[in-house]
Amino acid sequence: MKTNSEIFFETLVEGLDIGVIALDADLHILHWNDFITRQTGKCVDQVRGQPITDIFPETNNPQFHGMIELARSKGRHVYHHWLELSLLIPLRFESPDGDLLSLQSSLLFPYDHYGRERRYGLVMYDTGAIAKSSRQLEAALVALSKKQAEQDQLICKLETANTQLLQSEKLAAIGQLAAGVAHEINNPIGYVLSNLKTLDGYVLDMLRIIDAVDEVSSLDELRQIKHALEYDYVREDVKALISESGDGIDRVKQIISALKDFSYIDEEEFRPADLHRGIETTLNVVNNEIKYKAEVTREFGILPELECIPSQINQVVMNLLVNAAHSIEQFGRITLRTSHEGDWVWFEVEDTGKGIDKKLLNRIYEPFFTTKPVGKGTGLGLALSYNIVQKHNGRIEVRSEVGQGTCFRVWLPVCQPVALTGKDAE
Ligand SMILES: Nc1ncnc2c1ncn2[C@@H]1O[C@H](COP(=O)(O)OP(=O)(O)OP(=O)(O)O)[C@@H](O)[C@H]1O
Ligand SMILES: [Mg+2]
Incomplete structure (x- = not known):
């Protein structure tokens, strides 16, 4: 049972x-x-x-x-x-x-x-049902990893495009520089040339006075010639013309030396550099963009040498300066400040321009973001600057008040982490 x-x-x-x-x-x-x-x-x-x-x-x-x-x-x-x-x-x-x-x-x-x-x-x-769903899961995973690979490829392409864009922004910046520099050099060369012409006339007059020494019968006659040729005025003017021409040539020298600093635009080496020199150099180069728009004030602190890629930092300074000048509608002030806090150095570019709307503040570093009219700005200036500062392990801060002005502050470490400078590879 x-x-x-x-x-x-x-x-x-x-x-x-x-x-x-x-x-x-x-x-x-x-x-x-x-x-x-x-x-x-x-x-x-x-x-x-x-x-x-x-x-x-x-x-x-x-x-x-x-x-x-x-x-x-x-x-x-x-x-x-x-x-x-x-x-x-x-x-x-x-x-x-x-x-x-x-x-x-x-x-x-x-x-x-x-x-x-x-x-x-x-x-x-x-357990076929489980197998089937696990097979589906597997297929989904394969599809996902394929998508991931596609995305990686896309990111790679984007990176290349980004590099190309940044390169073209550099070229645009160089173009802009070249135009500005041509104008800057033209001006002193113009007045040095015109001074030379005036001096040429003055020299001829002087020669006439000297030649007259042998020809005149009396000293009075010589004095008359001297008077007629406005000797006293010429004497003073010659001094002024020579000093002005000297200044002009100095200016050209300054611009050429600034250009030399900028010519290492593609250098990749970190090296200790004097930030103030970089700022002065940049100011010289962009003077043409700024001088009709703003008075520049410097409030510089005492800085240690900064480990950086100088031409790239110059480019950041240049972008900030040009943006500051462009933001000013009539005539305003651009204040450049620098300071040193612990392991960090910062510099500021402050303007009294039109300011940035709060809603746009988080977009200004986007590549191609520009509020300038079509054909005027590429919208790459700040994107490039952001990249450069990141590469230097630094950061950019911005404060802005519509109608009051904007201030960009760039923080940079005095020394780069060892691995980045390649010191440990030696
Ligand atoms: N100092 C500033 N004052 C007011 N707005 C600014 C300032 N700096 C940047 N901006 C705003 O941020 C936008 C982006 O700046 P960015 O330098 O990237 O490009 P851009 O100046 O428009 O073009 P590009 O630099 O290529 O000539 C500007 O169009 C402007 O609206
Ligand atoms: Mg710009």
């Missing part, structure tokens, strides 16, 4: 849509459920007592033997998954959507029959 719990378990096991086989200690078949009978067409009563490997030769494989070994020696539950082409026992599970499933999971576990006899249970069930 079967007990209630035996009936319960028998009904349960027979009703399951999974394969269940009971084996004795030598892996001989004791029983299997109705699912196995339906799937294999074999009747358990005809095979009872025979080794499972005889009835299902597919089970005669190293993986299954491995499972048996583990279950026997360690007394453990052993799981294994079987792929479509090498199922442990060819059972055909069908998924609700009609697909034939391709993954069979199996569990081999030891148990004691009424505490007397070691037996083994073998359960086979379908």
Whole structure:
């Protein structure tokens, strides 16, 4: 007579849509459920007592033997998954959507029959649905990594484009400089030339006076010639003309030396440099953009030498100065300040221009962001400056009040981290 719990378990096991086989200690078949009978067409009563490997030769494989070994020696539950082409026992599970499933999971576990006899249970069930979703997941991952690779490529392209743009901004800056410098040099050269012409006339007059020494009969006559040629005026004017021409030539010299500093525009080397010299150089170069727009005031502190790429810092100063000049509608003031705090140096360019609307403040460093009319600004000045300052491990701060003016402050570390300067590579 079967007990209630035996009936319960028998009904349960027979009703399951999974394969269940009971084996004795030598892996001989004791029983299997109705699912196995339906799937294999074999009747358990005809095979009872025979080794499972005889009835299902597919089970005669190293993986299954491995499972048996583990279950026997360690007394453990052993799981294994079987792929479509090498199922442990060819059972055909069908998924609700009609697909034939391709993954069979199996569990081999030891148990004691009424505490007397070691037996083994073998359960086979379908994990095709999981396999399918994991395959979908895998496909999604592959697609994702493909997308990622595409994105990486895109970023790479963008970086190249960015570098090219920055390069073109440099070129534009050089173009702008060249035009400004030509104008700056033209002016002193113009008046030096005109002074030379006047001096030429004066020299001729002087020669006439000197020649007259041999020709005149009296000193009075000579005095008359001297008077007629306005000798006293010429004497003073010659002094003024020579001093003015000297100034003009000095100015040209200054501009040329500033240009030399700017000509290392592509240099990449960090080296100690004098920030004030850089600022003066830049002021000389952009003087033409500024002088009709603003009076420049300097409030310089005492600075240590700054480890930087000087031409690049000059370019930042130049962009800030030009922006400051452009922001001033009539005539205003540009104040340049510098200071030194601990390991940092900062410089400020403050203007009394029209200021920046609060809503736009977080956009000004975007490449191509400009409020200038089409064809006037590229909108790359601040983007380039931001990049340069970042490369120097520094930062830019901005305060602005519409109608009052704007102040950009650039913080730079006095010394660059060792790895960046290449010192540790030596
Ligand atoms: N000192 C300033 N005062 C007011 N607005 C400013 C100032 N500096 C920058 N801006 C604003 O930020 C925008 C972006 O500046 P950025 O230097 O990047 O480009 P740009 O000056 O417009 O063009 P480019 O520098 O190529 O000639 C400017 O168009 C302007 O609106
Ligand atoms: Mg600009």
